[in-house]
Amino acid sequence: MAKVKTAYVCNDCGADFVRWQGQCTECGAWNTISEVRMPTLSKSITRSSGYAGATVAKVMKLDQVDLQDVPRFSSGFAEFDRVLGGGIVPGSAILIGGSPGAGKSTLLLQIMCYLAAQGPALYVTGEESLQQVALRANRLGLPTNQLNMLAETQVETICQLAQQEKPRIMVIDSIQVMQMADIQSAPGSVSQVRESAAFLTRFAKQHQVAVIMVGHVTKDGSLAGPKVLEHCIDCSVMLEGDGDNRFRTLRGTKNRFGAVNELGVFAMTGQGMKEVKNPSAIFLNRGKEEAAGSLVMVLWEGTRPLLVEIQGLVDYSPLNNPRRVTVGMEQNRLSMLLAVMHRHAGIQMSDQDVFVNVVGGVKVTETGADLATLLALVSSFRNKPLPVDLVVFGEVGLSGEIRPVPSGQERLREAAKHGFKRAIVPAANVPKDAIPGMTVIGAYKLTEALEAL
Numbered sequence: 001m002a003k004v005k006t007a008y009v010c011n012d013c014g015a016d017f018v019r020w021q022g023q024c025t026e027c028g029a030w031n032t033i034s035e036v037r038m039p040t041l042s043k044s045i046t047r048s049s050g051y052a053g054a055t056v057a058k059v060m061k062l063d064q065v066d067l068q069d070v071p072r073f074s075s076g077f078a079e080f081d082r083v084l085g086g087g088i089v090p091g092s093a094i095l096i097g098g099s100p101g102a103g104k105s106t107l108l109l110q111i112m113c114y115l116a117a118q119g120p121a122l123y124v125t126g127e128e129s130l131q132q133v134a135l136r137a138n139r140l141g142l143p144t145n146q147l148n149m150l151a152e153t154q155v156e157t158i159c160q161l162a163q164q165e166k167p168r169i170m171v172i173d174s175i176q177v178m179q180m181a182d183i184q185s186a187p188g189s190v191s192q193v194r195e196s197a198a199f200l201t202r203f204a205k206q207h208q209v210a211v212i213m214v215g216h217v218t219k220d221g222s223l224a225g226p227k228v229l230e231h232c233i234d235c236s237v238m239l240e241g242d243g244d245n246r247f248r249t250l251r252g253t254k255n256r257f258g259a260v261n262e263l264g265v266f267a268m269t270g271q272g273m274k275e276v277k278n279p280s281a282i283f284l285n286r287g288k289e290e291a292a293g294s295l296v297m298v299l300w301e302g303t304r305p306l307l308v309e310i311q312g313l314v315d316y317s318p319l320n321n322p323r324r325v326t327v328g329m330e331q332n333r334l335s336m337l338l339a340v341m342h343r344h345a346g347i348q349m350s351d352q353d354v355f356v357n358v359v360g361g362v363k364v365t366e367t368g369a370d371l372a373t374l375l376a377l378v379s380s381f382r383n384k385p386l387p388v389d390l391v392v393f394g395e396v397g398l399s400g401e402i403r404p405v406p407s408g409q410e411r412l413r414e415a416a417k418h419g420f421k422r423a424i425v426p427a428a429n430v431p432k433d434a435i436p437g438m439t440v441i442g443a444y445k446l447t448e449a450l451e452a453l
Contacts, residue, residue, distance in 0.1 A: 085258015293380030328358025344400030
């Protein structure tokens with residue numbers, strides 16, 4: 001038998017240790033170090049070609065590298081292609097995660113049925129039976145006469161059969177149930193997930209097969225498994241959405257072939273996942289009457305602007321420690337903005353409960369929503385509704401200044417398309433050429449933005 005090597009790896013950051021310890025000294029996390037058994041590789045597994053797929057190692061100058069564009073093929077969904085950077089790259093390893101019921105298997109089954117009509121495709125299921133997948137496909141009305149199916153959890157067997165079928169794309173559903181014969185641990189463990197993903201990534205590079213792996217998420221919403229799982233793959237995307245919300249957002253967190261933080265929007269229907277061509281229209285489903293605490297902001301998601309409504313509610317608190325609750329944005333960011341408003345605008349909410357909600361289930365990750373958040377809270381605090389045709393964006397600094405944000409002119413044009421006639425933006429983002437039908441007000445300070453209301 002091969003000699004088994006034992007290592008201890010942190011699940012959060014991937015740091016290695018010679019022995020087990022309670023806290024990871026690299027990232028500071030507690031109880032995240034797990035034992036990994038790593039035997040010597042058998043003869044059937046070769047490392048000579050590596051992840052890059054080159055059969056012979058050769059040194060060359062940087063200017064000698066072929067700059068030919070990487071060929072891509074469409075998945076059939078423009079929103080999915082947008083998140084991947086323009087389409088699926090042959091030989092790429094893609095990891096898609098999401099909470100249970102988000103629609104990962106449904107979306108991938110629709111994509112695979114579309115691609116199977118254009119070339120060989122292989123769908124590997126390890127969690128469901130072939131009958132369950134076939135029933136879902138018939139329920140969604142998908143063509144089932146071209147897609148090749150395989151129910152298997154042994155990675156070596158999957159790659160052996162894939163060499164015979166020679167698919168252009170292969171789906172692994174899911175990576176947590178896959179296992180390798182040489183790894184002496186249960187499926188789903190750190191060693192099994194890491195080695196299985198590495199083996200599949202190596203297979204994708206060597207045979208130019210696009211491999212999409214489905215990953216589970218933990219209770220806090222992060223991807224389950226070791227952190228090194230995200231390092232060895234090319235693209236990592238997350239499908240987000242609650243069970244009571246029919247809309248799903250697909251966000252890219254890592255992409256070696258395009259921009260990160262791209263956002264794709266889908267709607268879960270009885271016929272499967274339908275892409276939303278104009279996401280701003282669904283997020284702007286507001287009432288006709290003006291309401292205090294409601295305001296529209298313009299976010300920049302990847303390569304396009306997105307109009308989203310933000311709601312703020314300020315109410316007197318009988319508690320000694322008033323609550324600060326946020327849905328869709330970071331809570332610490334809200335506490336900092338409230339301190340800036342108290343210091344530089346003289347508006348104190350220390351005895352008030354403050355609630356902030358980003359409508360539509362969108363998660364705000366950029367600072368361009370700072371100004372809109374504060375103005376919505378002031379509107380609720382003073383009980384004064386804001387105009388329905390007003391749009392706001394801008395970053396608020398600790399000294400009360402309004403900092404510019406990228407792509408300001410594109411944001412204003414997107415707002416003008418949807419009928420907005422007034423905008424409060426950073427002074428540096430005011431366009432030199434006036435936008436027809438829109439009045440743009442620039443502000444250098446937070447007090448100037450409040451006076452403009």
